[in-house]
Amino acid sequence: MTTFKLNVNGKPHTVSVDGDTPLLYVLRNELGLHGPKFGCGLGQCGACTVLLNGTATRSCLLPVSTLRGANIVTLEGLGTPERPHPLQSAFIKEQAVQCGYCINGMVMSAAGLLRSNANPGESEIREALAGNLCRCGTHTRIIKAVRRAAAFPKEEI
Incomplete structure (x- = not known):
């Protein structure tokens, strides 16, 4: 040790x-x-x-x-239950979570993307999230959540 x-x-x-x-x-x-x-x-x-x-x-x-x-x-x-990070709030508002298995990876991959690109297009979001396996079928809502979070001021992301 x-x-x-x-x-x-x-x-x-x-x-x-x-x-x-x-x-x-x-x-x-x-x-x-x-x-x-x-x-x-x-x-x-x-x-x-x-x-x-x-x-x-x-x-x-x-x-x-x-x-x-x-x-x-x-x-x-990223945030707390009392003060969630903009991505966490966006995932909640878009109801982008079902089983929860992939959500950690989706949120953290999106956070990395938004730190390097404050205003990504849909293809850039899809590319950043492509390495995360998800079987629930909430991909459309996940992309909407990332776009919603991207609308926040950069200093909040």
Whole structure:
């Protein structure tokens, strides 16, 4: 076991784990953050997506040893129930959630997109979300939610 200091959701955390432990396991098992989900374990489904230095990244593929000095944001770090992030509010208003399996990846991928492109077109939204598996069929509402969130001022995203 090795001790690692991580910046997660704007707060410092110290964990003692094997350096090869995937970030997903640290977030869920050590820090009690359950926004990122275990899906495939291969970085293909998107359920484990977090923002790593502002970029949407699959946490199941990241050994914790590679994350010193990184800024990690999970779904829990975007907003709170009392003050949701514009994306979270937009997903609620558009009723873009059904089973919840893909939503972490959809929201975090959209957050990464909106941080780099404040006004994406539909094709850019579709491309940013393409790596997230969803079987519920709410794709149209998810795209509407991302477009709704894009209408917020950039500093709120």
